[in-house]
Amino acid sequence: MANSNLPRRIIKETQRLLSEPAPGISASPSEENMRYFNVMVLGPSQSPYEGGVFKLELFLPEEYPMAPPKLGRICLDILKDKWSPALQIRTVLLSIQALLSAPNPDDPLSENVAKHWKSNEVEAVETAKEWTRLYATGA
Amino acid sequence: MDSDEEIHDVYDGDSAEDYYYSGGDSNMDGGDSIGGGEDEDDDAGYGYGYASDEGSEKTYTVLREDDIRQRQEESISHVSAVLSISRVAASILLCHYKWNVSQLHDQWFADEDRIRKSVGLLTKPVAMFSNANEMNCGICFDSYPRDQIQSAVCGHPYCITCWKGYITTSINDGPGCLLLRCPAPGCGAAVGHDMIHKLASDEDREKYSRYFVRSYIVDKKKTKWCPAPDCENAVEFELGSNVYDVKCLCSHAFCWNCTEEAHRPVDCSTVAKWILKNSAESENMNWILANSKPCPKCKRPIEKNQGCMHMSCTPPCKFEFCWLCLGAWSDHGERTGGFYACNRYEAAKQEGLYDESEKRREMAKNSLERYTHYYERWASNQTLEKLSDKLKEPESQLKFIIEAWQQIIECRRVLKWTYAYGYYLPEHETAKRQLFEYSQGEAEAALERLHQCAEKELLVFLGNDDGEVETQPDFETFRPKLAGLTRVTRSYFENLVRALENGLSEVDSQAASSTSVSSKNAGAKGKGGKAKSSSSRSSRTGTRNIDDVNHWNCERCTYANPESSTLCQMCRNPR
Ligand SMILES: [Zn+2]
Ligand SMILES: [Zn+2]
């Protein structure tokens, strides 16, 4: 089935994700389909997301790594036109975590976010907290 | 519904107009301006002068693919010689500089290092080559003997299979492949076009070379692609002319200024308003989701894909904007810290407002297709061949049929735009409205007669199964009739176009006896109040059956005159 002819690259990436997980991030493949991962990213402390656990579903399409992993509704440049097959699942998850941390307005990773943050930090932080409360706790 | 409101807001606002209208000003500022155009003012988009002697002086040139390729070759040779770099490097640079040779020269000689860095033309490898016999591919993670590993100048090692996958993915992603870079994060070394040609499949190589040709005209100030689907020609425009209607060799007629289909007699801003109005009127998300839109910055059509409203135009433009409001993405409230859930889209989806791909196909029809249909059906050489066969007439003797159909197509287009004109004609300008409706009605009636003759009556000669074979009419009677109708219809529409482009100014000076046909007609029978002027629909069906009522048809021009008149109102031929 899908798991039997898994490319070596995916197997290697999975092994490394399990054996050396990045702090605050867990990614475990589903048993039925090794291309499907359940991901949890902790809201970084000192960030508006603190205390939240972001649950994400990550899927590696057939074309992976030529095509980026699919990650629900998340909009991240490296999941789109900035994707390179030399990037990995780990890189993607670290980027998400980085965005969740107190955004650094000069961080090119989140240029658009940064603009908003620069211009209206209070409102942005409030919105983020609200979203954390609504979507990322409890559920 | 929330999203509806937003859409209306957008379409009502001035911003929408600006966006269609600015004619690419936005990408003309800054250092990226493309030369060649000699910065003539770009705002000439308003006034259309009426080209009184049409066709006598073309204000544009159609460039075919071969013409473009030849120009590219010349530029590459030139840059390669002047900069003392390889042809491969020269063509990478030219792609980055949108084929603006002089700008490339200036910047290169001002700061070669900076240019090399920004386009990824390294002079030496940055990655350390180990001396091992086996190397690890950075994509599939497998190890390979040295000869199976390839790199760009930077030296980052990937196996041939992975390179091939990388290249084919990039080519299939669009013209961005022309600026392909090494996959290593942060590397940026340019991948040479020679390497791509070597590793790409035949099919991909073909695509790549198409993109290469097309890159020549992106963002060029005085040259634009013909917007007809599948047409590979470009049109080079004589800046300074203010008649924007151009006709490509493929027969597609479009406005060079806004690239909508040709839209005389209305101006570009009215067209933009009209299009937006109609789209806003389709009320739900369907229309918006179904269509591609021009990039707000470079005007290239961007097709929406998948759920996200965050659009990025294809390289080299890369403008990021919101699909819903066409505003810059950077102005949008991505306030969730990088997660943008595209709420409006999700909401619409949940409410079942669209069923993605299905409706998309259905909706993504544009008026172009209609004209193409006419053209293929009637105005094509095939029709001519078939007729020539049946009638044993040389094709050269049948040109009048093609001319009739070209006239019909052109008039249909003009007619369509007159509705936009009428919509924006102020209600209180009663006299103008009347003149407008009258002239429009007359022109439309003439067109209907021509259309009827060119279609129904022609069918008989074509021997179509559904054309009832009554008494076989005489082709020699048909010929002058159709030619006459073509001429008459052309003159009606020329008058209509001229009148509308003059802002219906005849109304202001109606007392003075005018020489223009349309005002004469208006004076003669405008008040007679033919009921048809009020509704175009009824006028359309009305003329179809015009023979049934009390009319007489002019011998000379076939115009249907009211019983009461003794002279033909069209050509003044006595009854
Ligand atoms: Zn490989
Ligand atoms: Zn590299």
Ligand SMILES: [Zn+2]
């Ligand atoms: Zn064309």
Ligand SMILES: [Zn+2]
């Ligand atoms: Zn226009």
Ligand SMILES: [Zn+2]
């Ligand atoms: Zn663009």
Ligand SMILES: [Zn+2]
């Ligand atoms: Zn998005």
Ligand SMILES: [Zn+2]
């Ligand atoms: Zn007549």
